[in-house]
Amino acid sequence: MATPEGVAGARHMWPLYAAGFTTAFGAHGIAANLGQGDADLKNSILYLGLLLALYDGAEVILKPVFGVLSDRIGARPVLLGGLVAFAAASALYVLVRDPGWLWAARLGQGAAASAFSPAASALVARLNPRAKHGRAFGSYGFFKSIGYTAGPLLGGLLVWLGGLTLLFAVLTVLAVAVAGWALVAVPSVPPLPKARQTVVDLARRLGDGAFLKPVSALAAATAALSVGVGFLPVSGASAGLAPLVTGAMVSALAASAALVQPWAGRSLDSGRISMPSGLVAGLAVTATSLAAAALPGAAGLLPAAILIGIGTGLITPVAFASLAAATPPERIGQTMGAAELGRELGDAGGPLLVAAIAGALTLGWGYGVLAVLTLLLAAPVLSRRTRDRAPGTP
Numbered sequence: 534m535a536t537p538e539g540v541a542g543a544r545h546m547w548p549l550y551a552a553g554f555t556t557a558f559g560a561h562g563i564a565a566n567l568g569q570g571d572a573d574l575k576n577s578i579l580y581l582g583l584l585l586a587l588y589d590g591a592e593v594i595l596k597p598v599f600g601v602l603s604d605r606i607g608a609r610p611v612l613l614g615g616l617v618a619f620a621a622a623s624a625l626y627v628l629v630r631d632p633g634w635l636w637a638a639r640l641g642q643g644a645a646a647s648a649f650s651p652a653a654s655a656l657v658a659r660l661n662p663r664a665k666h667g668r669a670f671g672s673y674g675f676f677k678s679i680g681y682t683a684g685p686l687l688g689g690l691l692v693w694l695g696g697l698t699l700l701f702a703v704l705t706v707l708a709v710a711v712a713g714w715a716l717v718a719v720p721s722v723p724p725l726p727k728a729r730q731t732v733v734d735l736a737r738r739l740g741d742g743a744f745l746k747p748v749s750a751l752a753a754a755t756a757a758l759s760v761g762v763g764f765l766p767v768s769g770a771s772a773g774l775a776p777l778v779t780g781a782m783v784s785a786l787a788a789s790a791a792l793v794q795p796w797a798g799r800s801l802d803s804g805r806i807s808m809p810s811g812l813v814a815g816l817a818v819t820a821t822s823l824a825a826a827a828l829p830g831a832a833g834l835l836p837a838a839i840l841i842g843i844g845t846g847l848i849t850p851v852a853f854a855s856l857a858a859a860t861p862p863e864r865i866g867q868t869m870g871a872a873e874l875g876r877e878l879g880d881a882g883g884p885l886l887v888a889a890i891a892g893a894l895t896l897g898w899g900y901g902v903l904a905v906l907t908l909l910l911a912a913p914v915l916s917r918r919t920r921d922r923a924p925g926t927p
Contacts, residue, residue: 545660546669548715550676552612552653555711556646557680559619559704560588562688563639563697587636591643592650593877599648600655600870607724608655608866613712615649620708626701638701654869658857659722664802666857671798671850678791678846682784724863744859744868746914747852748875750812753907754848755876756883757819760903761786761841763884765826765834768896772831786838793846801851808858809914811851816911819844823904827897837900 603611622641626634654673661669691700762783769779797815800806806814822840825833853872860868887899 544718545720546657546672548711548718549612549653549656549660550673551711551714552616552649553673553677554680555616555619555704555707556650557677558684558687558707559623559642559646559680561681561684562691562700562704563642564588564684587640588643588646589877589881591640592647593874593881595644595647596651596873596877597867597870600651600866600868600873602648603652603655603866603870604724604864607722608652608659609715609719609721611652611866612649612656612715612719615645615647615652616708616712616715618648619645620705620712621645623701623705623708627698627705630698632697635697642704651866651870651873654853654873655866656719656722658853658860658865658869659862660720663858666854667798667801667850668795669798670853670857671795671801674794674798674846674849674853675791678787678794682787682791744856744871746910747808747812747855748872749910750816750848750914751852751872752875752879752882753816753910754819754845754852755879756886756903757823757841757907758786758790758845759880760823760883760887760900761826761838764887764891764896764899765838768826769831769834771896772834774831774834782835782838785835786842789839789842790845790849791842793843794850797847798850798854801854806851808851808855811847812855812914813911815844815847815851816907816914817844818847820904820908820911823900823907827900827904829897 599611599615619642622638622645625641626638654670657669657673658666688700691703695702765782765786766776766779769782770776797806797811801808801811818840822837822844825840826837827833853869856868856872857865883903887896887903890899890902
């Protein structure tokens, strides 16, 4: 089932949105509830930490690999294979029902998500014309954000009803259903012929500003998002806020990120914002949000949560559309895999940086340093906008 590139309809896109939801729901739904699923996990912080790290570790290592494979054999087979593998890894724990096998199931899920996540992003790029990339990536990001939001809540409900076994069973069914849907609805987009690329060529392309600037913005946004989810509740508790209030802050963060992404994508496609201005605005809002979180007391925490979501929602579709625009179609999988690696590094590096500074000073200082680093990333993007406008400037 082949289709001309860039002319896919909405029915072709919905399974890709569902794949984005699946990887986000699987990541956060289990991570947020591992400690509730088995008494032994509560008593072994080291093992719990290992389980949490396995998923992200697999993604850091394998996403670029599967991105390249998508270019070589086509993104659709990698998407389908990854979803089937995710279902198999989830079913493993359902069948064995032994907490000792959680590491294998979690590692398998991470490896599988490393395949179908960049493949889905590559298909979003290739199945939509460049003029609609903003809208397409905005919608894709919206459904991923819904997965991140629903994961801890729905996952917690499933664990409460039937333990981790029920959660893994639901993920098995979800992955199988999305794979079947994609098999029927997602068209085949054959790999494109490409010139031979040396390691030096790859390093030069990935070191170019057209790649580094949007990926750096993605890493900064993901770092702020991870810090907000992890540390804003800590700041709220220290300020005397009830758990219900701190939970509402995190929900507000996720909701604002989800709602802003489609708007940002449509604005990019219509020309109301440009790629550089969208990234700069997103970085500025994100830096402001972290500065608000650094203020003493509780007054800045809810605005910080909402602004983190807005900044992330601005950056994500604009950055991915920028990457797609700057990448030859035959290398889109490689670029998306490498970009996802940048996001994963931000996801891990942001909390580590803030935690290290908080350990030496205070959590407010950690927010402040990350705010400064985020704002500094706007300068290279501004310089790019100046250069881009220079040829048409009298």
